[in-house]
Amino acid sequence: MKEIYQIKKVHPEVYQIMEAGLDAMYVICEEKQAVLMDAGTGIGNLEACVRRLTEMPFKVCVTHGHSDHFGGAGQFSEVYMAQEDWEDACAIDAKKRRDYVNRMIAACAVGPELLEQADIQEWDRKPRLHSIKDGDVICAGNWKLEVLAVPGHTDGSVAFFDREKNVIFSGDCANPIMVLRKRGCEKDEELVVRWLEKLRYVDSQINDETLICAGHGMLQREVWKQLIEAAEGYLTGILQAERRRIHFFDDNFIVWKDIQIMLG
Numbered sequence: 704m705k706e707i708y709q710i711k712k713v714h715p716e717v718y719q720i721m722e723a724g725l726d727a728m729y730v731i732c733e734e735k736q737a738v739l740m741d742a743g744t745g746i747g748n749l750e751a752c753v754r755r756l757t758e759m760p761f762k763v764c765v766t767h768g769h770s771d772h773f774g775g776a777g778q779f780s781e782v783y784m785a786q787e788d789w790e791d792a793c794a795i796d797a798k799k800r801r802d803y804v805n806r807m808i809a810a811c812a813v814g815p816e817l818l819e820q821a822d823i824q825e826w827d828r829k830p831r832l833h834s835i836k837d838g839d840v841i842c843a844g845n846w847k848l849e850v851l852a853v854p855g856h857t858d859g860s861v862a863f864f865d866r867e868k869n870v871i872f873s874g875d876c877a878n879p880i881m882v883l884r885k886r887g888c889e890k891d892e893e894l895v896v897r898w899l900e901k902l903r904y905v906d907s908q909i910n911d912e913t914l915i916c917a918g919h920g921m922l923q924r925e926v927w928k929q930l931i932e933a934a935e936g937y938l939t940g941i942l943q944a945e946r947r948r949i950h951f952f953d954d955n956f957i958v959w960k961d962i963q964i965m966l967g
Contacts, residue, residue, distance in 0.1 A: 707747040707820050710756070713921060714870060714914055716846075718756050721920070722746065723821070724813035725804065726771040729872055729916050730756050733844030737761035740863065740872045741918065742782070744800050745775030746821040762843055763830070766874025767860040768792030770803040772918060777826025783841060785852070786834040788859030797825045810951040835861065848872075851905050855883045855898025862905060871909055875918040877902060877927050880950055881964045891955070891966045892938060899934040906931060926962060933959035 709721040713729075720728040722743040730753055731738040737757040742765060743749055753761060763779045766772055768788030774795055776782050784792070800823050807813045835841070837852035841863070848863040853876035862873040875882070885894045906927045909915070915922040936942035937957045944955040949963055957964040 705817055705819075707817065708749075708752045710752070713916065714868075716868075717870065717914075717916065719916065719921070720749075720752060722749075722771075723817040725807055726918060727916070727920050730761070731843060731846055732757045733759070733846055735759060736843040736846075738841075738843045738846065738848070739763045739779075740916070741766055741772045741874065742775035742779065744771045744803060744823075745777065746800070746804065746818065746823055748778075749775045750778050762841065764835075764841060764848070764863055764872070765792075766862065766872065766876070766918060767857045768795075769857065769875070770795050770800050772874060774800045774803075776830050777828060779830050780828075781831040781833060783833040783835050785836065785859030785861055786832070787854070788857050789832055789834070791857075793829055797823050806951045812950065837861075851901075851908070853877075853898070853901040853905060855894065855901070856881070857884065858886065864905075864908065866908070869910070869912055870914045870916065871905075872916045873905075873918070873922070876905070877915075877922065877930055878917060878919060879926055879962050880952075881930055881962060882952065882967060883965060884967050891944065894966060895934050895937055895964075899931065899938070902927070902931060902934070929960045929962045930964065933957050933962060933964055937964075 707723050713719045718730045725744050729740040737759040763782045765784035768791050773792040835850050839850040841848040851862045856875045862876050864871040947956045955966045
């Protein structure tokens, strides 16, 4: 029987935890203070998995409040995340997490055999929130994680960037399948402008040597460049959004080279 959590080292002090293909989490193993980056869907004993990697006390940082990144947060006493996503995140129950797993299986994004040991339970507690905002710095030993707000995927989406180590934990701020969500009556163009402004800023801070630890696996800088090109092409009228069924989404997408941007 395969393990729910697949672990690999991606940096001298960072391990990636892939949760049965559902999402990617990361553990910074500094000698005095550790960090768990995102809490996954919560289909197994994540705390025990982290303890296999470090005995140090650890902070839990969450990039945004979706089921596959906040779903396991009930295993921990406190989390660092943006206030904008807090209410929606705390409304995530066991049913929503099971629904996400089932959608991933139906989309053939993950094999059912990896989820044989899945144990999706209701939380017995709600973690205490340490609210973070753009420009905050979370210190953990020799790591200094600057919070970079990149709303668009959710209102509270953030990345965590250590400039000296040149490592960024970007959550779902930038992905080959990029899902954007409008605020209320916001128009598609307004959504893209809002997200693109922050994406450009983050891209200006990283470089081709930056280790990009994203919410569903490691990313190349080229993904960021293509996302910016696609957004700019859409805003200038060179590219048009078109209806497509991609993954388990059926919506309007901007398609460019290796990426797709959903305007949901």
